[in-house]
Amino acid sequence: MAPTTVAARPAPSDDKRWRQVDVRMRRLGYRPDGLIEVLHTAQEAFGYLDDEALHYIGDCLGVPPSMVYGVATFYSHFTLEPQGEHTCVVCTGTACYINGAGALVKELEARLGAHPGETTADGKVSVLAARCLGACSMAPAVVVDGEVYGKVGPERLLGILEEL
Amino acid sequence: MTGASGTEGAVARPTRARRQAEPLVPQGPARASAHVCQAAGCLSMGSDTLFAELKERVLASGARDVAVKRVGCLGLCSAGPLVEVPEQGRMFERLDQPGGVPLDELVASLTGGALGGRELGEEPFYSRQVKVVLERSGRVDPEKIEDYVADGGYEALTKAMTTMSPDEVIDEVVKSGLRGRGGAGYPTGLKWRTVAKAAAGPEGKYVVCNADEGDPGAFMDRSVLESCPQQVLEGMAIAAYAVGASRGYVYARAEYPLAVKRLTTAIRQAEREGYLGREVLGTRFDFQVEVRIGAGAFVCGEETALLASIQGGRGTPRPRPPYPATSGLWGCPTLINNVETFANIASLVERSGEAFASIGTERSKGTKVFALTGAVTNTGLIEVPMGLSLREIVFDIGGGLAEGRKFKAVQTGGPSGGCIPEHLLDMTVDYETLSQAGSIMGSGGMIVMDDTSCMVDVARYFMDFCREESCGKCLPCRVGTQEMYLLLNRICSGRAGMVHLARLEELATMVRATSLCGLGQGAPNPVFSTLRYFRDEYMAHIQDQVCPAGVCQIEGVPAVAGTHAGSHGGER
Amino acid sequence: MSEVRTLVIDGRDVAANSDQTLLSVARENGIAIPTLCHLEGLTDIGACRLCMVELEGSKKLLPACVTQVQEGMRVVTSSERLLEYRRRVIEMFFLERNHVCAVCVANNSCELQSAARALSLTHFELAPLHPDVAVDATHERFVLDQNRCILCGRCVRVCDEIEGAHVWDIRGRGANARLVSDMGTPWGESTTCTSCGKCVQVCPTGALFEKGRSVAEPKARRPYVPYLVGHHRRA
Amino acid sequence: MDETAPGRRPRLATIWLDGCSGCHMSLLDIDERLLELAGRADIVYGCLVDAKEFPLDVDVTLVEGAVSSEEDLRKVLEVRERTRVLVALGDCAVTSNVPGMRNPFGPKPLLERAYIENVTINPGIPTEGLPALLPESLPVHAWAPVDVFVTGCPPSADRIFEVISGLLDGQLPEVGQVSRFG
Incomplete structure (x- = not known):
C-alpha cells in the first residue's frame, strides 16, 4: 500500500481516551503500517475495539475498513467485544497442558459458566486461554488481572477469583 | 489472548515506588552481593517484594559493603524466588517460601554470619552448563545500561566498528559456524552475506529481530530479553553495521509485557549513550531500532508473516523466493534473526569466530x-x-x-x-x-x-494448536489441520478403525508436502514422530479401545466399517 | 530485460522468458496445470496449492504460479503423487464449506466442479466440516453465498488491484476465515463498494453471483474476465 | 457369501434411502435397454419389483440417497452384508448432497420447521411410525464400504447403463472424468 499520509481529523467524541490514540498515530506519522500499534493503543485505552474506533483509525491512517477489520480479527489479542471487570487467563501451553491446565479450564466452565473467550453473565470475569505465557516452570500458570500465579490447582484458582 | 499483556506505558517516570526498586549499591567494592532474580518466573513468586525487603534488612543491619542487586534469570525457575551470592558461590532457593530458605539465612550470609543456601559448584544443574548467551543474565541489572557497559558490554560493537570492516565482521560470523537459533538452523553468516551483497532498496536495508517466541513450552527469548536486552541490541547493531542497514525492528510477543518494557527501556538508554541512534559511537553509522508488538498469532514467527505484521497487515506468509534477504520489509533487503542468534553475536565478535566454533559439534557450533x-x-x-x-x-x-x-x-x-x-x-x-x-x-x-502422558493425546494437542493458529491462507493447512485433528480425535475417543489411521498418515504426508509455510509443513511432525515411536499407543486406542496412559476418554462406540472419515459429530 | 531460458517440462524442451512463471510457460505450451486462486492479470498468491509441480533434484514441490523459470529446470507437472495431492486439495475445498452442486447457481460453470471432474474425483474420504455460514443478499444486484466460498481471494485482489476500492478482505483466520465487506457489514450497506461487479465476474464458484440467476443457468461471464484484468496488467 | 455359481444369472437390486428418487428415474430413462438388463440379470429387489425382504445373496446393489435416519442406517448395513458389489448411485449417496444441507444446524430445527412452524393442525414432532433422524446425514460410505461411486444429480441414464452392464461383465468401471458432481 502506498504510504499516503492522511491528516489528523476530529475524534469521534470528546472522550479523553481518544487523545492517547491520536498521540500514538501522530508519533507513527499516520503511516498505514502503524495500524497494529494503534490498535494496541486503542484497546489499552478503551478495553476493546468497537466499530467506531476501527473506522476512525482506518480513516486516519488511510486504511480501507475491510483491511482494518481483517487485521483486528486476525490477531487473537484484539477483542471486538467489551471485556469483564476482571480477566483470568489460563495458559494452555504444552507444559501447562500436561500439568493439568485442562482441568482448570473445565473447573472455570463448571463454576463460572464461562468458556475461554467468554465473560461471566454478571460481567465480572472474562475467561481467556493463552497459547503459552512462557511461565512453563510454574505450570500450570494463570494470569489474573495481570498478576501471574504459578502451580495453580482448581481450588486455589477459585480462591483467587473469589477474592476479586 | 490475554489481558495478561496490558503493555505498560513504555517509559514510566521514576515514581516513588520505582525509586524504591533501585538496587542497593555500596560505596566501595562489595564483599557480598545478593543477585535477586527479577525475571517473570521469580517475579510471579513475589521476588519484587522480597527485593525491597532484603534491601531494608541489609540497610538495617548496618553492613556497608553489601550490595543488593536486581538481575535477570538465574535459570532454575522451579525453585524461585532465587537469589545468588556470587562472591560466596551460593544459591538461595525458594527464598522465604514454605519449605525453602528463610530470609534470615540469606541476611546472615550477606552480613558475615554463617554461609547459607546451596553451594553452586557441586550442583549438576549449574555446573554442567556453559554460558555464552546467558553469560550476563544473572549478573547485570537488566534495566541499567551502565551495568551492562561496566560488565564489558558494547566492547564488541566498538571493536567491530573501529577495527573491522563490515566484510571482516561477516567473515567472523561465517567462521564461527553459528546457525539460526529460531529453529531452521540456517547458517547465520551466509544470511548476513546475502543481505550485505543485496542492493539497498528505496529505504535502505533492515535488520529485524524475531522475538515472536510462539512455541508453547518455550521461554528462552523472553528470558534473554528480560535479563539482558542490551546484549540483543548490541548484536543487532553489529549486524546492521555488517550488512549496511540503518533501521531495525524487534518484533516481540504481546504476551511478554515485562520483556517489552525492559527492551523499550534498553533502546532508550542505548540511544542516550550513543550505542544506537543517528550517530552510533559518534560516527556516521546510523541505526535506529523500534519495537513492534505482536498481537497473538503464532504464524508471525514465520519470517514472511512477521514482515507482513510489521507492515501493519494480517500476518499471512507469502511464497519464497524472493527471500527477505533480498526483498523483505517494503521490498528492501532485510536480515531476520532470532533473539538468541543476536545474543550470540557480541561474544562471538569479541572472542573471534574460531573461539566460538571451539564449542559444540562438527556441524552445530556454540x-x-x-x-x-x-x-x-x-x-x-x-x-x-x-x-x-x-x-x-x-x-x-x-x-x-x-x-x-x-x-x-x-x-x-x-x-x-x-x-x-x-x-x-x-x-x-x-x-x-x-x-x-x-x-x-x-x-x-x-x-x-x-507415563501419565498419552502420546496420541499429545499429537492431538499440537494439532489443535496448529488448526487454531493456521492463518487460513493456503488450503492444505487451513483444512488439513482441521481434518487431521478430527481423525486424531476419533482415535483418542476409541471410534477409529485402521482405515482412519491410514487416512491420517496419507493426509499428514500431503499437508507436509503442499503447505505454503513452515506452520503447515511442520504441523504433521508430531503425528509422524508419535506414530514412529509410539504406534502401539495408537493401536491400543484403535484395536482395544484403551488409552494406556488413562488420559483419553474412550466413548466405547465401536468403529464403523465405513471408509469415509465420517461425521465430525460436534467435534468442531 | 528478460532473457531466453530453456527448460524441460514433462519431458518436452520448451523456451521461455526469464520473467515468466512455470505456469505461464506450461500453459503456452499446452500443458495443463489446474489452478483456482490464479487469475491472469492479478497478483499471484500461491494459496490454493493446486498447481504444485515436481522439480528434478529437489524434494520440495513448487507452486507453478509463483515460480520463476530458471535455465535447465526439469519439471514434472502430473506425476501420480501430484494427481493424488490435487485430488485431496479439491476434496478439501468441497468439504470445508457446503458445496451442493445440484442446487448451486454455478452448476456447470464452476471451476471447482470442473477441476474435480478433470481429476476424476468420484467421492470424498475425509469428514465434511459443514460450517453454519451465511448468505448475504443485501446488495441490490449481487449475492454473497459463504457456503460456496473457497477463499481464493480473487475478488479481494480484483477489487483492490483493478477497481481500487478494497471492499473485500478476509476476517479471522484458519477455519474461521471468511470473506467480508467493509467492517463485516452487509454488502448492501458497504460504503466502499462501487457495484462494478468485477468480484462477481472473477469468482470461480457460486460464492458471488448476480441476482436473478437460478440453478444450472451458467453464470455467463468468463468472456469478460480478460478485459477486466488482463490488459490492465500488461499495459 | 458364495461366489456366483457357473451359469447362474447375476442378481441385481436397487434401494432408495434419503433421496428424491431422481436417480431411479434416471435408471428408468435407459428405456428399452431395461429389457436388455432384464435379459442379463435378475432384478431381485427395489421399487421395480415386489420383494418385501432384501434377499440374502445379491451381486450388485445400486443405492440411491444419503443415510439420514436410523432406518436408512439399518438398511444400508443389511444391504452391505448381503451384496457383493455396492454402488453409491448419485450425489446423495456419494456426498449426502441435498439431505446433507441440514448438517450445519442439525435435525432439531429441521423437524421444528416441518412439524411445528409450518403446521396449523396438531403441530408436534411425531415420535411413532417415523424413524428417528441421525444427528447428521452422511454418504453411504460413512457407514459401509462402497465399491463404485457414480456421481451426478442425477447421473445420466447412459452412465448408469454403462456402469451396470460393465459390472455384469465383471468389470469395475472407471467413473471419474465422465460423470461429475451436480
Whole structure:
C-alpha cells in the first residue's frame, strides 16, 4: 500500500481516551503500517475495539475498513467485544497442558459458566486461554488481572477469583 | 489472548515506588552481593517484594559493603524466588517460601554470619552448563545500561566498528559456524552475506529481530530479553553495521509485557549513550531500532508473516523466493534473526569466530539455550554446549523425573517438532541428529513427559494448536489441520478403525508436502514422530479401545466399517 | 530485460522468458496445470496449492504460479503423487464449506466442479466440516453465498488491484476465515463498494453471483474476465 | 457369501434411502435397454419389483440417497452384508448432497420447521411410525464400504447403463472424468 499520509481529523467524541490514540498515530506519522500499534493503543485505552474506533483509525491512517477489520480479527489479542471487570487467563501451553491446565479450564466452565473467550453473565470475569505465557516452570500458570500465579490447582484458582 | 499483556506505558517516570526498586549499591567494592532474580518466573513468586525487603534488612543491619542487586534469570525457575551470592558461590532457593530458605539465612550470609543456601559448584544443574548467551543474565541489572557497559558490554560493537570492516565482521560470523537459533538452523553468516551483497532498496536495508517466541513450552527469548536486552541490541547493531542497514525492528510477543518494557527501556538508554541512534559511537553509522508488538498469532514467527505484521497487515506468509534477504520489509533487503542468534553475536565478535566454533559439534557450533519443563525435577532455563546428550540434559541437569514416575518422551521443537523416546536418550543434541530422529531443534522448548502422558493425546494437542493458529491462507493447512485433528480425535475417543489411521498418515504426508509455510509443513511432525515411536499407543486406542496412559476418554462406540472419515459429530 | 531460458517440462524442451512463471510457460505450451486462486492479470498468491509441480533434484514441490523459470529446470507437472495431492486439495475445498452442486447457481460453470471432474474425483474420504455460514443478499444486484466460498481471494485482489476500492478482505483466520465487506457489514450497506461487479465476474464458484440467476443457468461471464484484468496488467 | 455359481444369472437390486428418487428415474430413462438388463440379470429387489425382504445373496446393489435416519442406517448395513458389489448411485449417496444441507444446524430445527412452524393442525414432532433422524446425514460410505461411486444429480441414464452392464461383465468401471458432481 502506498504510504499516503492522511491528516489528523476530529475524534469521534470528546472522550479523553481518544487523545492517547491520536498521540500514538501522530508519533507513527499516520503511516498505514502503524495500524497494529494503534490498535494496541486503542484497546489499552478503551478495553476493546468497537466499530467506531476501527473506522476512525482506518480513516486516519488511510486504511480501507475491510483491511482494518481483517487485521483486528486476525490477531487473537484484539477483542471486538467489551471485556469483564476482571480477566483470568489460563495458559494452555504444552507444559501447562500436561500439568493439568485442562482441568482448570473445565473447573472455570463448571463454576463460572464461562468458556475461554467468554465473560461471566454478571460481567465480572472474562475467561481467556493463552497459547503459552512462557511461565512453563510454574505450570500450570494463570494470569489474573495481570498478576501471574504459578502451580495453580482448581481450588486455589477459585480462591483467587473469589477474592476479586 | 490475554489481558495478561496490558503493555505498560513504555517509559514510566521514576515514581516513588520505582525509586524504591533501585538496587542497593555500596560505596566501595562489595564483599557480598545478593543477585535477586527479577525475571517473570521469580517475579510471579513475589521476588519484587522480597527485593525491597532484603534491601531494608541489609540497610538495617548496618553492613556497608553489601550490595543488593536486581538481575535477570538465574535459570532454575522451579525453585524461585532465587537469589545468588556470587562472591560466596551460593544459591538461595525458594527464598522465604514454605519449605525453602528463610530470609534470615540469606541476611546472615550477606552480613558475615554463617554461609547459607546451596553451594553452586557441586550442583549438576549449574555446573554442567556453559554460558555464552546467558553469560550476563544473572549478573547485570537488566534495566541499567551502565551495568551492562561496566560488565564489558558494547566492547564488541566498538571493536567491530573501529577495527573491522563490515566484510571482516561477516567473515567472523561465517567462521564461527553459528546457525539460526529460531529453529531452521540456517547458517547465520551466509544470511548476513546475502543481505550485505543485496542492493539497498528505496529505504535502505533492515535488520529485524524475531522475538515472536510462539512455541508453547518455550521461554528462552523472553528470558534473554528480560535479563539482558542490551546484549540483543548490541548484536543487532553489529549486524546492521555488517550488512549496511540503518533501521531495525524487534518484533516481540504481546504476551511478554515485562520483556517489552525492559527492551523499550534498553533502546532508550542505548540511544542516550550513543550505542544506537543517528550517530552510533559518534560516527556516521546510523541505526535506529523500534519495537513492534505482536498481537497473538503464532504464524508471525514465520519470517514472511512477521514482515507482513510489521507492515501493519494480517500476518499471512507469502511464497519464497524472493527471500527477505533480498526483498523483505517494503521490498528492501532485510536480515531476520532470532533473539538468541543476536545474543550470540557480541561474544562471538569479541572472542573471534574460531573461539566460538571451539564449542559444540562438527556441524552445530556454540551453545543452545533450552527451556526445560514438564515432568522433570529441575525446570527452568539452561544453556548447554551443542552435542550434549539428551540423557545428560534430562537426568543430570534436569535432575530426572519425580519419584516413581517413568520417563516416556522429550518433546522438542514445539508444534513442528517431535517426541523422542527413551531408547534415543543417548543421542546428541544438535540440528542434524534431532532431525534424523524426526524432531527439530526448534527454538529450544524441551518438554519432558512421563507415563501419565498419552502420546496420541499429545499429537492431538499440537494439532489443535496448529488448526487454531493456521492463518487460513493456503488450503492444505487451513483444512488439513482441521481434518487431521478430527481423525486424531476419533482415535483418542476409541471410534477409529485402521482405515482412519491410514487416512491420517496419507493426509499428514500431503499437508507436509503442499503447505505454503513452515506452520503447515511442520504441523504433521508430531503425528509422524508419535506414530514412529509410539504406534502401539495408537493401536491400543484403535484395536482395544484403551488409552494406556488413562488420559483419553474412550466413548466405547465401536468403529464403523465405513471408509469415509465420517461425521465430525460436534467435534468442531 | 528478460532473457531466453530453456527448460524441460514433462519431458518436452520448451523456451521461455526469464520473467515468466512455470505456469505461464506450461500453459503456452499446452500443458495443463489446474489452478483456482490464479487469475491472469492479478497478483499471484500461491494459496490454493493446486498447481504444485515436481522439480528434478529437489524434494520440495513448487507452486507453478509463483515460480520463476530458471535455465535447465526439469519439471514434472502430473506425476501420480501430484494427481493424488490435487485430488485431496479439491476434496478439501468441497468439504470445508457446503458445496451442493445440484442446487448451486454455478452448476456447470464452476471451476471447482470442473477441476474435480478433470481429476476424476468420484467421492470424498475425509469428514465434511459443514460450517453454519451465511448468505448475504443485501446488495441490490449481487449475492454473497459463504457456503460456496473457497477463499481464493480473487475478488479481494480484483477489487483492490483493478477497481481500487478494497471492499473485500478476509476476517479471522484458519477455519474461521471468511470473506467480508467493509467492517463485516452487509454488502448492501458497504460504503466502499462501487457495484462494478468485477468480484462477481472473477469468482470461480457460486460464492458471488448476480441476482436473478437460478440453478444450472451458467453464470455467463468468463468472456469478460480478460478485459477486466488482463490488459490492465500488461499495459 | 458364495461366489456366483457357473451359469447362474447375476442378481441385481436397487434401494432408495434419503433421496428424491431422481436417480431411479434416471435408471428408468435407459428405456428399452431395461429389457436388455432384464435379459442379463435378475432384478431381485427395489421399487421395480415386489420383494418385501432384501434377499440374502445379491451381486450388485445400486443405492440411491444419503443415510439420514436410523432406518436408512439399518438398511444400508443389511444391504452391505448381503451384496457383493455396492454402488453409491448419485450425489446423495456419494456426498449426502441435498439431505446433507441440514448438517450445519442439525435435525432439531429441521423437524421444528416441518412439524411445528409450518403446521396449523396438531403441530408436534411425531415420535411413532417415523424413524428417528441421525444427528447428521452422511454418504453411504460413512457407514459401509462402497465399491463404485457414480456421481451426478442425477447421473445420466447412459452412465448408469454403462456402469451396470460393465459390472455384469465383471468389470469395475472407471467413473471419474465422465460423470461429475451436480
